[in-house]
Amino acid sequence: MTTVPRSTGTDEIADAIAAFEASLPFALDPFQREAIEKLERTRGVLVAAPTSSGKTLVAEYPMWRSLLAPEHLRRRHARVIYTSPLKALSNQKYHDLAERYGDANVGLVTGEHTVNDGAPLVVMTTEILRNVLYDEPARLDAVSDVVLDEIHYIDDHPRGTVWEEIIIETPAHVRLIGLSATISNVDEVAAWMRGLRGDIATVVRTERPVPLEMWLSISNHLEPLFDAGGRVARRTLDMAANESMHEAPFRYMRRAPDNDLFHVIDELRLRSMLPAIYFIFSRRGCAEALSRCAVHGLDLTDRAEKEAIDARYGEIVQRIEDADERRVFRQAIDPVMLRHGVAMHHAGMLPSAKEAVERLFIEGLVKVVFATETLSLGLNMPARACVVSSFTKFDGTGFHSLTAGELTQLMGRAGRRGIDAVGHGVILKESDVDVRDIYEAAIGGEMSVDSKFAPTYTMVLSLLRTRSVERAEELLDKSFGQYQNVQRADHWTEKRHNLEEQLVDRRGRVFRHPRVACTERTLATHLSVAAAVEELQVSVRRVKREHWRDSRRGRHGGRGADPGQRFEAMRRELRQQQQRLHNSPCRSCPYFGEHRAHRAETRDIEETLEGGEAELEWARHRYRREFGALRRVLHDAGFLENDAPNELGLLAASLFGENALLIADAIVAGHLGPLSPPELAAALVTLVAEDRGRERAQPSRRHFPTPRVELAYRRLRGSLQRLAALEREQGLQTLRPLSLDYINAAHQWASGAPLAEIETPAANDIGDVVKAMKNLYSMLRQMEQALREHPLHARVRQAREAMERDLIRRV
Template identity: 50%
Template sequence: MPSARHFSIASIATDALTYLEGFQESLPWPLDPFQREAIEKLDTHQGVLVCAPTSSGKTVVADYCNFRALREGVQVIYTTPLKALSNQKYRDFVRQYGADLVGLVTGENSINDRAPIVVMTTEILRNLIYEDLSRLDGVRYVVLDEVHYIDDFPRGSVWEEVIIQAPSQIKFVGLSATVGNYRELATWMAENRGPIATVYHAERPTELRLWLSMRNVFRPLFDSHGKVHQDTWQRALREDEAMSQAHGFRRLPANDMLKVVEQLSEQQMLPAIYFIFSRRGCREALQRCAYHGLDLTSDDEKARIERLAQQRLESLVDADEAALFRRMVDSNMLLRGLAAHHAGLLPYHKELVEELFQAGLIKVVFATETLALGINMPAKAVVVSSFSKFDGVGFANLTTGELTQLMGRAGRRGIDIRGHGVILKEQDVDIGTIYEVAMGPGPVIRSKFLPTYNMALNLLRIYTPEQADELMLRSFGQFQLRTAAGELQERLENVRLRLEDLSATWDCERCRPKDVSDYLRNEDRLRSIRLETRRLRREAVPVPTRRRGQGGFRGRPHGLAGRQLHRLEEERQALQERQRKSRITGCPRFGEHLAGFGEQRELERELKQGERTKVEQNDQYQRKLRRLYRVLGEAGFIEGDKPTEKGLLTARVYGENSLVLVEALWQGYFEGLGPEELCALTVMLAAEDRGRDRGPRQPRRYPTPAVGQVSRLLRSLYNRFAELEQDVDEPNLRPPSYDYIDFAYHWALGDPMDSIPLPQNVDIGDAIKAMKSLYSTLRQLDHALRESRHPLQATVRAAVVRMERDVISRT
């Protein structure tokens, strides 16, 4: 007779098979083998990590979670790293399951949050874990879409907090692009969640062909066997050589955008995404198309575009947003099948471009790389206009991971037999570099885990300091450090053995290895003394002294510099005497010993550095957490290892500058302000200046004297916190933003959106993003103050209401 355990496992397996068969019957197409494998592993494990290329169908595993949740009466939470992705996924699920069964929770929205299927950003799920853990009692599945974002700063920490602290009954489904160390990520997840299965599927749903465009001609990058195409390689080398000899024409473009689009059309590679890594470049490309009268659509397509655009316009609730939409959308270019897409556009404008592109009506969209981050806009071809982009510091070549992410859009599943990726050859990028990146290994996920003030306060609110330290040890960052420490330890053991071998094989009877080591160490010190002596003589003040028998004077350093020079001279003489008496000095193999001792010195340096690294990595995150505690303690946010009343309030306001915001509130800076003034000041701590292409900064003007006065107090408060951080070498706070003070003030006053002046070099999309950040911060503050019944709560609530416009609150 089988045991109860065997019976239980058999029952679970039978139930899972029944669900899988029912799910397959609900689909109009058969499951791919990797999809079926992932579902089977999910049913028998505590979760599954699925790595597969873009558009390969890995979200079917999430659909299976929805299928089971609707039949079992449990809840599934689908998380994404970006609000735009959450909004898009919510719309997809509403079309698939109906509005009653789907909810949405973001920083600006909360719709039907008790539905069996709820879409939210990963930050919201993290906040629920800290603030309302019981809310997750009915959750059975959590889908982490784009889980490779764990490599992103600062979002990556949120994934780690969620995976470590989520209730144990939750099964995690990680959906990731193909990465090289997916097993390492799954092993770490398993340490925290129990057995996590992996499914790796490298095959794209459509074949991808890569092309190199030289002088507007597309040439294959690889041959039919996947090897370097020799003709393309040789042509590129000749092209580089010819260009290097044409000195005056070196900067001329090797490809022309209009000719490239013409090639795409002739070779039936449309619709296409044309990546240009700057908003200005996207705008200029569209202007060139307009100037040259480029038209890619038929009369029937023009009619459909006009009809869809008009329907979109009629659905806008706010008249001022509709007016702004009319002014900013180039309807003539849309009708011709051409558009731009970047973060600076009006949200409704981006949504219209996405809808038209998905319908096959936009033939070429000029886009920044933000389009590659999850938005569902597959194309037949992708063009990469530049092989380098600005990384926040300077311009760097694309990595293999970035190129793979961009090319992932090429090829529409079920529509195209193959997709095409076109790289435009630039004169200052070697063909070898392009091949190196195109053939490079898959990207490797590196933890960007970083404790924050908010994390520290929430941990101390729930756990003891010892338990908080233990959670730091469970992070993916510490896991990777631990793995690296094991590899480092093995390397150091080899170094020690090699040093022992060098000592054991010493064959000189006149001197020992230590004699050589001491001699070289003394020589290093003598070089340092010579440099220090020259510096002191330059800086020293000479004292005139009459020399016997001469009428002139000679300078002699005096004071502190003189004493230091005297000490160095004594040390120099002692070292030189020691060197003279050294055994190695008289050794006939002196030169041979010095030449051969380089390896030993390098090994000793490596051993010393390795031991130091081991110590530093052992408790890196715990030490960082303690530095945060010190700042929080000195500022009055914690006392006796627990958050104070001020600290508890701060724990419920998520953001880089929540300390400054809550301290300002605590000090009474906001008392007596109107809601619109509170908005103008809070945006300084909620938003972030664009920073690039600023030009000379304009004089700061404030909408009211009170706003100007309090803004200076906020800056002073930030500086005080920054000094505390400097004392412990722990910079975390972001400087206050000044871009959106006036914009937020007039927004809160209710001024029409199309009449509020934009800050210098800021696009409307940036301004609306800042208003969304402000609205989200105010909502969090309103919620936190409501619980503490703070007198400022009424003003905060009024500010929240003032911020609510359709462009903020709609999906």
């Protein structure tokens, strides 16, 4: 192994940092200087700081020493790898670094692109680096530093597992530079890394580079959340609480929203808070907001800005080489609203349309962009203000209030460094949101990261290719997830003793109503009735809402009908339970609140003691159990022989995708052999795409582009069902269903159909189609590499070539 030489002398480090600072147009911040000094003296550094603080400058220091430092300070032949969990961020970083260090010195490797991968500085997605570590670890022999940008994604599933694999598997001679948002347990992450790799330093900056002022919009007026001393603004708190109280009886009636879009934007304009990102947690909501602005003629730009927008728009259109994509681009952006300084941005848009909005916003020409939360992840797109239109969002199963971490992420773009003296965060108050929840999130600030580590089939195959079962299990024990489990177990003995003492004290306390007999049973009955009342109120509201909708559609005989008197029966039951609640002695007890809290806390302690020991025992051996279960499925499915991957297993390991087992099985079984390139694309897209809106009704009969595609789909589904049955025997459920939405789109795309004519599935947008095709293209590239000597290789290459269009090839 080549060990990259390092400087350890204090004078040389000081000289290098001074020369690096001299190459910059500004002075280093103290935390940047501290991080660089610690990097030079340790095995790596973990930097946690708010968005736009300048963390990436720490990562650029080893790049500068490798490429641009004076001769006596330059580290020749020391390569640097820069990783990001997001392809969009990787592409953006590639362009930024190529501009600074020159195209010849910078490479890019993602699922779709391989550009100059032998360069001294290479940008990679985390998945690519993980694959390199398993397949070609010698490629890191000359690497001095690996940058792990957005390392707080260790809290994300499934990206977090990839981060942990990288940190565990990266050779010891490589320094790791972790860049993270501010997290409360940065020392815990660093301690885990230190146990694996030696001395890892930490540098934490909690102050934002641009201070943030938080506002609550109440009935279209902005009120400060906090006073000048950083304390809760009592006037705002009282106004919000009073508004909620007054609105409560009318909360479920159809009425105007609490804050009107145009009044809020007007407030932002009058207070010089533009440009602003206006977060709306749905694509449809973003489109409707833009349409409303068009109908009402909202115009936020002057004549000079309109001319600048026209010029930029023309340049962007001309740079799109594909005339077909150019036509779709023009349809994707409303040019009139763009000239007026208003646009939208979400994951379903055409990538070039999103990039155009980003560029015009960064230049200050777009004043308001309606965006989903994806805009808050990674991209460098700062604003003077960030507006959160709703404090609740749908998580796939139900609505929940924003957490402190989510709110911090959304507000991270507020305040442009070097331009704004202060950034602004605006939350629109809704009548059905408790203002105390808003304050809790606003005060909470930092988030804590928890491991989302989970062994996968390809991980098991990759590990067993070079290791015994025992050594593979030892690697699992090195995960951050296992580290956190061990830490919890170490703290449990002391915690259990404290909880047992608390429980004895609590059980000895007795609450006595001053006028009536009061027991624990009285309180239990009261709480049970209160819960029943709350549940019935929700049901009555739901039935009333459904009845109102049905009457509009002419069902059930008009507005007055109540089939089976269901609604009336529920209302009678609700009145009876409310009367029981009214008669309860607990209502007039001065100790009720304290007694209820005491009971809840006592029950929490009892449940913690009952389940704590078993939960810790389960967690202590969780990963070894999951690894064993995955191993047994692989044995039963024919991918392992004597705990080593056979030919089928090696093929699956080389594909790395989530459905690699199904692809490898289909290849070996010959299911893909009869397919033409477009048919191959249509069949494979079912394995790499993910459908949106699975809750909607599915057609009873699915139309496939050809009978051979339908046969291939049915065979893939049969393989999936067999694997799922093996998983159930082992208590696993990791396989996701095949995608159906993009089959026709993939066939049309690979057949050369114009972009505007490609079928966009219901509940999807053109950007979703492009994402699915990029995922398919990435898989075809992996298959092409893995099948070099296989008869299917030529067909896979033809399918990959058929998928290539400028918007796929373009970085």
